[in-house]
Amino acid sequence: MTDAETAWAAGLFEGEGCICLMPETTRWGGNRRRPWVALSISSTDRDVLERFHMIVGVGGVTFHHRGARPHHKPCWAWHLSARDKVEALLSSFMPWLGQRRRAKAQEALALLAEQRQIRKCEYCGGSFESYHGFQRFCCKKHQEKAWYEQSKASGDRTAYSRSHYLRNREAYLERSRKQHARDKASQIA
Numbered sequence: 001m002t003d004a005e006t007a008w009a010a011g012l013f014e015g016e017g018c019i020c021l022m023p024e025t026t027r028w029g030g031n032r033r034r035p036w037v038a039l040s041i042s043s044t045d046r047d048v049l050e051r052f053h054m055i056v057g058v059g060g061v062t063f064h065h066r067g068a069r070p071h072h073k074p075c076w077a078w079h080l081s082a083r084d085k086v087e088a089l090l091s092s093f094m095p096w097l098g099q100r101r102r103a104k105a106q107e108a109l110a111l112l113a114e115q116r117q118i119r120k121c122e123y124c125g126g127s128f129e130s131y132h133g134f135q136r137f138c139c140k141k142h143q144e145k146a147w148y149e150q151s152k153a154s155g156d157r158t159a160y161s162r163s164h165y166l167r168n169r170e171a172y173l174e175r176s177r178k179q180h181a182r183d184k185a186s187q188i189a
């Protein structure tokens with residue numbers, strides 16, 4: 001990003017964007033998600049969002065909704081919630097944000113910084129930095145290995161299917177991406 005590009009992106013974000021501080025949630029099945037920060041911009045101009053996306057290089061642009069009434073224009077949204085990327089992006093926008101937005105951004109950065117902590121991997125014993133208080137392994141590989149060994153030891157199918165999922169993760173993701181693209185295409189049509 002050049003300074004001019006960052007300034008343009010920060011300006012768009014200041015005018016149209018949203019910093020949402022999300023509370024901790026518990027999803028069905030017991031997955032907990034620690035407090036997180038969601039950044040988003042909604043617009044009916046897809047090209048503006050695509051340009052923003054190209055400049056910042058993170059997050060994604062999705063088709064938002066078609067609008068409740070026939071005269072509503074289709075709406076697009078850029079959004080980002082990966083904690084490390086949110087931190088980096090907000091920090092780079094900081095000099096260009098107005099006073100009110102800057103205060104909100106600082107609040108978000110403080111929330112993220114508070115969660116970042118050094119943890120010990122339960123598989124290899126190495127230390128790693130994480131935003132997730134529940135994260136037990138330094139990487140997917142070690143998580144997979146630990147689950148696999150656990151499933152072999154206990155005969156627990158849940159742990160086994162998790163490790164199976166992780167080993168075939170790329171294939172699963174590719175399949176869901178294709179399905180997503182098909183869904184999107186049928187939405188637009």
Ligand SMILES: [Zn+2]
Pocket residue numbers: 121122123124125126137138139142
């Ligand atoms: Zn490890």
